[in-house]
Amino acid sequence: MDLKLKDKTAFISGSTSGIGYAVAKILLREGMSVYINGRSQNSVDTAISQLKNEVTDASVSGIVADFNQPRQISKIFKTLSEVNVLINNVGIYSSSSFFATSVETWQEQFQVNVMSGVSLSKYYMEKMLHQNWGRILFISSECAYLVPTDMISYSATKAALHATSRGLAQLAKGTGVTSNVVFPGSTLSAGAKFFLQEKAAAEKKSVQTVEENFFRNERSNSLLQRFATTDEVATTIAYLCSPLSSATNGTIVKVDGGSSGGI
Numbered sequence: 001m002d003l004k005l006k007d008k009t010a011f012i013s014g015s016t017s018g019i020g021y022a023v024a025k026i027l028l029r030e031g032m033s034v035y036i037n038g039r040s041q042n043s044v045d046t047a048i049s050q051l052k053n054e055v056t057d058a059s060v061s062g063i064v065a066d067f068n069q070p071r072q073i074s075k076i077f078k079t080l081s082e083v084n085v086l087i088n089n090v091g092i093y094s095s096s097s098f099f100a101t102s103v104e105t106w107q108e109q110f111q112v113n114v115m116s117g118v119s120l121s122k123y124y125m126e127k128m129l130h131q132n133w134g135r136i137l138f139i140s141s142e143c144a145y146l147v148p149t150d151m152i153s154y155s156a157t158k159a160a161l162h163a164t165s166r167g168l169a170q171l172a173k174g175t176g177v178t179s180n181v182v183f184p185g186s187t188l189s190a191g192a193k194f195f196l197q198e199k200a201a202a203e204k205k206s207v208q209t210v211e212e213n214f215f216r217n218e219r220s221n222s223l224l225q226r227f228a229t230t231d232e233v234a235t236t237i238a239y240l241c242s243p244l245s246s247a248t249n250g251t252i253v254k255v256d257g258g259s260s261g262g263i
């Protein structure tokens with residue numbers, strides 16, 4: 001399917017690997033100019049060369065910025081004054097009990113997961129409104145609904161994105177700009193692999209056992225009963241970037257393998 005994105009520009013936060021990287025690959029194949037992002041020059045350069053190997057004539061650039069360092073965000077605006085598609089993908093997560101989670105961890109997760117999207121949207125959305133076209137996406141998580149007790153802070157950051165996205169969609173009422181939330185379930189990215197390894201070490205079990213127990217006990221509602229691949233999630237995100245998705249606005253699109261339930 002032609003997503004009609006040729007010659008448009010996208011910025012994807014936190015995209016040197018995982019879901020963001022998989023989205024970058026699809027958008028580049030659609031002929032977009034894509035700016036990826038990570039915290040180090042090395043990771044950004046490596047991802048750019050991988051993308052150039054995977055996609056012929058990829059128009060890909062990178063911007064190094066750590067969203068936990070708010071001052072670094074201005075580097076993005078200096079390099080890239082306008083985008084047609086903004087994908088607020090960066091998100092950090094870890095497993096720890098509510099009582100063991102420090103206030104600093106809460107602040108860091110809000111800074112990276114929520115304030116990154118707030119700052120980027122404040123800057124780029126006005127220009128989208130001026131052009132009367134744009135796509136803003138917030139990558140949430142099944143945790144916003146499930147609220148696992150070992151991930152309360154992370155779940156709270158994701159729930160905050162839902163209100164933010166809905167508010168932006170309302171601001172864009174009657175225009176060609178949309179703002180939506182994508183709601184992935186457990187997805188086998190590098191971050192998720194690390195998460196499984198951490199859990200395996202903490203529980204003194206193999207990663208395979210932890211993964212099996214995870215779907216048996218913690219995600220028993222998952223109809224997929226396995227981790228989604230990053231490509232499976234990225235295809236939905238890419239569709240929502242497209243002009244073809246123009247009637248989808250101010251809403252949440254689930255790619256959660258059925259884990260959050262509901263009809």
Ligand SMILES: NC(=O)c1ccc[n+]([C@@H]2O[C@H](COP(=O)([O-])OP(=O)(O)OC[C@H]3O[C@@H](n4cnc5c(N)ncnc54)[C@H](OP(=O)(O)O)[C@@H]3O)[C@@H](O)[C@H]2O)c1
Pocket residue numbers: 013014015016017018019020037038039040043044065066067068089090091092093112139140141142183184185186187188189190191192
């Ligand atoms: N994987 C899942 O199971 C899952 C499920 C539901 C929702 N999600 C959400 O989907 C999104 C992507 O998740 P993922 O699992 O694909 O990601 P991931 O593998 O954990 O993320 C890695 C990417 O995030 C970048 N990153 C991390 N911290 C950053 C920071 N402070 N500033 C800038 N970049 C940063 C990394 O860049 P460098 O290493 O190059 O710095 C890398 O590109 C997140 O919002 C996550 O919450 C994931």
